[in-house]
Amino acid sequence: MDILALLLMGLVFVASLVIQGGLQATFARFSRVANSRGLTGAEVARAILDAHGLTHVRVEPVPGALTDHYDPHAKAVRLSEPNYASPSLAALAVAAHEVGHAVQDAHGYTWLRVRASLWPAASLGTNLGPILVVGGLMLGAIGLAKLGLYLYLAVALFQLVTLPVEFDASRRALEFLRRMGFLSREEMAPAQKVLTWAALTYVAALASSLATILYYASLLMGRREE
Numbered sequence: 555m556d557i558l559a560l561l562l563m564g565l566v567f568v569a570s571l572v573i574q575g576g577l578q579a580t581f582a583r584f585s586r587v588a589n590s591r592g593l594t595g596a597e598v599a600r601a602i603l604d605a606h607g608l609t610h611v612r613v614e615p616v617p618g619a620l621t622d623h624y625d626p627h628a629k630a631v632r633l634s635e636p637n638y639a640s641p642s643l644a645a646l647a648v649a650a651h652e653v654g655h656a657v658q659d660a661h662g663y664t665w666l667r668v669r670a671s672l673w674p675a676a677s678l679g680t681n682l683g684p685i686l687v688v689g690g691l692m693l694g695a696i697g698l699a700k701l702g703l704y705l706y707l708a709v710a711l712f713q714l715v716t717l718p719v720e721f722d723a724s725r726r727a728l729e730f731l732r733r734m735g736f737l738s739r740e741e742m743a744p745a746q747k748v749l750t751w752a753a754l755t756y757v758a759a760l761a762s763s764l765a766t767i768l769y770y771a772s773l774l775m776g777r778r779e780e
């Protein structure tokens with residue numbers, strides 16, 4: 555059982571690397587292709603927000619690569635500096651995706667709210683879960699290790715709820731880009747590719763957590779039999 559779980563962890567790890575590589579390659583490829591209208595990520599984000607009455611949501615540049623996110627507390631769409639200023643197809647796809655989260659927030663999208671309510675437990679699990687499980691197993695404190703495993707489960711649940719949130723933001727993004735005429739029919743496919751690879755990284759994160767939980771659970775079950 556331990557060996558099987560370890561093997562599964564290895565497989566998921568390799569699959570995660572492949573997905574990371576796929577995202578980086580696809581992103582790099584379409585970062586070099588400008589959209590036919592020459593609009594930047596920031597301009598498109600601003601236009602979509604305004605079209606949805608979200609004039610109070612700010613669009614700001616943030617340092618780093620692929621650091622793009624929506625901050626629901628600050629009501630700000632933050633685009634990584636390259637995406638903020640770039641007119642590339644990849645930049646537009648990412649900018650529209652982050653605006654998708656802002657629109658979800660404005661509409662009180664259910665899964666976004668569920669995800670936010672799970673955040674404290676997931677945050678605790680990310681920080682404390684590994685310490686409790688590994689420490690508990692090393693010290694033979696099975697109760698402690700079990701508690702750590704529950705925290706890991708909270709992280710996995712958070713990652714599971716993240717999937718509909720991310721898929722929905724990408725679905726909205728493609729709809730904005732198409733309906734508002736920012737991308738031509740030929741330019742839609744590359745944007746969809748970028749967002750699909752990005753979505754797969756969230757699936758990989760969940761699979762990685764589940765494999766880790768399975769591995770630790772098998773170790774714990776082994777301990778109980780001794």
Ligand SMILES: [Zn+2]
Pocket residue numbers: 651652655720723
């Ligand atoms: Zn997202």
